[in-house]
Amino acid sequence: MTPRRWLSGAALHGTVLLGAVAVGFPFFYMLATSLKTLAEVYAVPLTWLPERPAWENYAEAWRSVPFGRFALNSLICTATLTLGKFAMGLSCGYAFARLRFPGRDPLFGLILLTFMIPGQITLIPRFVLVNELGWINTYAGLIVPELASVFATFLLREHFRSLPQDIFDAARIDGAGHLRQMLQIALPMSVPIVTTLLLLAAVASWNEYLWPLIVTNTQDMRTLPIGVQALKFKTGEIPQWNVVMAGATMVLLPLVVLFLAAQKKFVEGAMQGALKG
Amino acid sequence: MAIGGSGLRVGGCRPMLTERRREHLVFLLLVLPNLALLTVWTYWPFLSSLYLSLTNWNLLRPTRQFVGLANYEALLASARFWQVVANTLLYTLGTVFIRLALSLGLAVLLNQSQLVLRPLWRLIVFSPHVTTSAAMALVWLSVYDPNHGPLEAVVSTLGFHLPNLMASTTLVLPALIVVGIWKGIGFSTVVFLAALQGVPKELREAAAVDGAGACRSFWHVSLPAISPVTYFLLVTGFIDAFQTFDLVAVMTGGGPANASALYVYYLYQEAFHYYRAGYASAVAVVFLLVMVSFTWFQTRVAQRWVHYGEAP
Numbered sequence: 001m002t003p004r005r006w007l008s009g010a011a012l013h014g015t016v017l018l019g020a021v022a023v024g025f026p027f028f029y030m031l032a033t034s035l036k037t038l039a040e041v042y043a044v045p046l047t048w049l050p051e052r053p054a055w056e057n058y059a060e061a062w063r064s065v066p067f068g069r070f071a072l073n074s075l076i077c078t079a080t081l082t083l084g085k086f087a088m089g090l091s092c093g094y095a096f097a098r099l100r101f102p103g104r105d106p107l108f109g110l111i112l113l114t115f116m117i118p119g120q121i122t123l124i125p126r127f128v129l130v131n132e133l134g135w136i137n138t139y140a141g142l143i144v145p146e147l148a149s150v151f152a153t154f155l156l157r158e159h160f161r162s163l164p165q166d167i168f169d170a171a172r173i174d175g176a177g178h179l180r181q182m183l184q185i186a187l188p189m190s191v192p193i194v195t196t197l198l199l200l201a202a203v204a205s206w207n208e209y210l211w212p213l214i215v216t217n218t219q220d221m222r223t224l225p226i227g228v229q230a231l232k233f234k235t236g237e238i239p240q241w242n243v244v245m246a247g248a249t250m251v252l253l254p255l256v257v258l259f260l261a262a263q264k265k266f267v268e269g270a271m272q273g274a275l276k277g
Numbered sequence: 278m279a280i281g282g283s284g285l286r287v288g289g290c291r292p293m294l295t296e297r298r299r300e301h302l303v304f305l306l307l308v309l310p311n312l313a314l315l316t317v318w319t320y321w322p323f324l325s326s327l328y329l330s331l332t333n334w335n336l337l338r339p340t341r342q343f344v345g346l347a348n349y350e351a352l353l354a355s356a357r358f359w360q361v362v363a364n365t366l367l368y369t370l371g372t373v374f375i376r377l378a379l380s381l382g383l384a385v386l387l388n389q390s391q392l393v394l395r396p397l398w399r400l401i402v403f404s405p406h407v408t409t410s411a412a413m414a415l416v417w418l419s420v421y422d423p424n425h426g427p428l429e430a431v432v433s434t435l436g437f438h439l440p441n442l443m444a445s446t447t448l449v450l451p452a453l454i455v456v457g458i459w460k461g462i463g464f465s466t467v468v469f470l471a472a473l474q475g476v477p478k479e480l481r482e483a484a485a486v487d488g489a490g491a492c493r494s495f496w497h498v499s500l501p502a503i504s505p506v507t508y509f510l511l512v513t514g515f516i517d518a519f520q521t522f523d524l525v526a527v528m529t530g531g532g533p534a535n536a537s538a539l540y541v542y543y544l545y546q547e548a549f550h551y552y553r554a555g556y557a558s559a560v561a562v563v564f565l566l567v568m569v570s571f572t573w574f575q576t577r578v579a580q581r582w583v584h585y586g587e588a589p
Contacts, residue, residue, distance in 0.1 A: 009391050016386050020401045023462065027404070029427055030416045046430040088311040095307035099300055107308075114319050118520065118568055120541050121561040124329060124548050125322035128336075148314035178303045207409045209523045210541075214549060225411035229527060232415065241419045248412040259407045263400055266407060270467050 034058070034245035041241050054242065061247040064234050069220050070227030071250075073142075074206060077223060080143050081205040082198055089152025089197065094182045096153070097160035098168065108157070114150050123214070130215050141215040142223070146208075152197050159193050160186050196269045199262055203255060224251045329558035336552035348559035357535060358543070358560075365540040367450055369518040372457035377510060380462050384469035385495070399470065403463035410460065414527035417456045418443070443529055446536040453537055456524055461517065465510045472506035473499060504583045512575050519568065540564060 033041060035053040061067060095101075096108050126145050135141030163186060171181050187194070212223045219230070228247045232239050259266060330348055334341035352358050387398055405413070420426050421442045429439040442452040476499050484494040500507075522541045525531060531538035531546065538546070544564065548557035 012386060012389055012392060016383075016392065016398055019383050019386070020398055023405060023459065024401050025427075026413065026416045026420060026459070029420060033419065042425050044425070046425065046427060048427075088314070091307035092311040095304045099304040099307070100297075101301055101304040101308075104304070107312075111312075111315065114315060116569060116572075117319060117323055118516075118565065120520065120544060121326050121565045122319055122322035123544070124554050124558055124561065125325035126318060127549075128325075128554075129317070129322070144314070145318040148311055148318060150315075153311065178300070182307075203407060207411070209411045209526070210545070213526070214545075225409050225523075228412055228415070232418075239419075241422070241425075244415055245419065248415050251409050251412040255407050255409065259404065263403075267399070267403060267467055270403075270406070270464050270471075 030245045030248055033241050034249050036242045038240055038242060042238070057242045057246040058250065060240075061231055061243045061250065064243065065227060065230045065247075066219055067227065067247065067250070070222055070224045073139075073221060073227075074224040076139060077142050077208075077212070078202055078205040080139075081146055082202045084143070084147045085149040085152055085201050086194070086198055088147065088149035089156050090182070090187065090194075092149065092153040093156030094160055094186055097157045098181075098186070099178065111150060111153060115154075119211075123210075127214050135215070137216050137218050137221040142212055142221075145215075146205075146211060152201070155193060155197065156190065159190055163189055192265075195262070196265050199258065199265055200269055202258070206255060326558050326561055329555055330562045332555045332558075334555040336548070336554045341555065344555070348556045349563075351556065352559050352563065357538075360535055361538050361540055361543040364450060364536070364538060365519065368454055368457065368521065368539055369515055371451070371454040372461070372518045373511065373514040375454070376458040376462055376465060376514065377507070379458065380465035380510075381469050381507075383462070383466045384473055387466070387470050388473045399467060402466050405460050406463040406467075408460070410523035411527050413460065414456065414524050417459075418528055421452060444533050446534055449529055449533065449537040453521075453524055453528065456528070457518060457521065460524075461514065465514070468506055468510060469503065472503040476502045501584045505585055508575075508579050508583045512572070515571065515575075516568065519564075 032049055034057055035055070036047075036050040036057075037054050040047055040050055092111075096104060101107075130136060130141045130145065133140075135144075167185060167189075168181055171185050176184065207225060208223070209225045213226055216222055216226075219227070222230075228244075228251050231244045231247045234243075329341075331343055331345060332341040333344045333347070383402060386392070387395060387402075392398070420428055423429055423439050423441040426439070432439045440448060442448045480498050480502065481494055484498045489497065520541055521539050522545065525537055525539050525542040526545075529537040531542050540560075541564075544557055544560045547553050547560060
């Protein structure tokens with residue numbers, strides 16, 4: 001290897017390392033702070049690592065606000081929304097791809113039109129409706145208005161249309177009805193795209209902030225992204241950043257697990273979105 | 278024939294008719310739940326928003342009056358509205374263009390064949406994309422802490438003092454832009470990387486044969502080849518940045534003195550802090566108009582510089 005080539009390799013790795021450190025720093029700082037004592041948080045000069053991990057911050061975060069309740073609410077909303085949106089996307093996508101109905105394609109156009117309507121524009125009437133239904137501070141208010149699926153319907157329809165017709169014909173001759181064709185043929189042939197859709201929907205629901213903020217106002221109905229904010233105000237004049245960071249870490253934990261388990265799917269999802277778009 | 282034929286009709290055609298009927302029925306069964314939800318929670322609220330924007334409704338009052346375009350006039354005459362528009366534009370342009378430049382650079386580096394541990398670097402760079410904005414906003418608040426934060430620690434070793442970014446009317450928006458860039462850089466880097474890996478090798482080899490160096494080959498071959506992806510990232514980046522809410526709500530609450538109020542946060546404030554549903558609906562409708570005309574404008578402009586594979 002020539003010296004020049006060696007030098008450019010070193011510069012390349014140095015720059016990439018610098019970029020990775022810059023992007024990764026907030027995570028490092030969050031974890032390090034979550035394990036410091038309050039004295040270490042406010043030490044001058046700043047110490048980068050705790051002397052001894054103070055795990056009790058996590059217990060403190062869990063205790064000082066109804067963290068378990070937030071987590072339960074987030075879990076219920078995420079699970080219901082993810083599965084519900086998937087069920088909507090599967091049935092709607094299948095129907096628009098493989099069943100005949102007068103006016104089917106204009107109807108699909110109507111669904112696609114909602115891509116053009118940003119969620120923010122429907123916020124006020126939605127809130128008014130939830131209020132009139134008496135759904136403020138209920139799971140129904142958190143879940144039902146968000147349940148409809150456009151993205152999954154669109155992607156699954158495209159996918160189902162690309163499946164070979166022969167297989168469906170064979171199944172019909174064997175006496176399989178539409179529901180069985182959908183569940184036992186179309187679905188098993190779509191595992192990769194379905195996994196991606198489930199992951200994206202789960203992450204989006206887990207991170208949702210604006211809608212739960214509007215339709216809940218009691219502590220016991222808050223979801224994690226909103227509930228965790230209470231840690232900042234809980235602790236008086238000076239924020240106990242160690243406890244706040246412990247709380248933030250716990251909010252991120254399920255995402256980290258999901259991401260590390262299925263990182264290829266996430267990255268592929270991003271790439272697919274781009275290449276289709 | 279007549280008797281036999283009618284027998285056949287009963288035996289052969291009726292099942293066919295019912296099969297078609299059944300297909301229609303199954304279609305409706307499968308489609309109705311989603312369509313009903315969309316109707317109640319998207320189409321109707323959409324129309325309702327248009328109407329509400331023409332009323333003086335206050336969420337706390339039971340009655341509302343039709344006031345024509347008064348909300349729109351008030352909005353266009355409001356200095357606060359225009360400040361919010363300026364903030365949003367600055368935030369959007371700053372976030373999208375700086376992020377695009379940085380992530381293209383990163384993607385080019387990550388695409389080098391000499392690079393070791395590429396999956397690890399890609400994993401780290403991509404990770405902010407999957408995080409909860411509201412939680413990471415808390416982390417960034419502590420990073421920006423003017424007295425005990427890590428940024429202050431670094432700045433003070435250089436002999437400077439970190440101002441309170443969240444309380445500075447000039448620095449609060451740049452500070453939010455940094456967070457916005459951080460949050461989205463992984464997505465655009467990974468997308469750029471995928472696009473760069475898809476540039477046909479023959480194209481670059483042909484350029485090399487013609488005597489183009491690495492820089493010229495990148496500028497004249499790779500960059501045009503990935504322009505559809507650049508366009509995609511530009512459009513989604515703009516739409517995403519327009520809609521920023523979580524960062525503002527957690528980190529600044531729009532302050533100080535409205536300096537960091539972005540559009541959706543302003544809409545939220547008007548509707549759910551001041552209960553001015555009519556006025557806020559006008560704000561929402563203007564948002565829709567901006568989004569639609571932006572999309573239209575984008576597609577017009579894109580024809581000039583986006584190269585889609587095959588020659589026209």
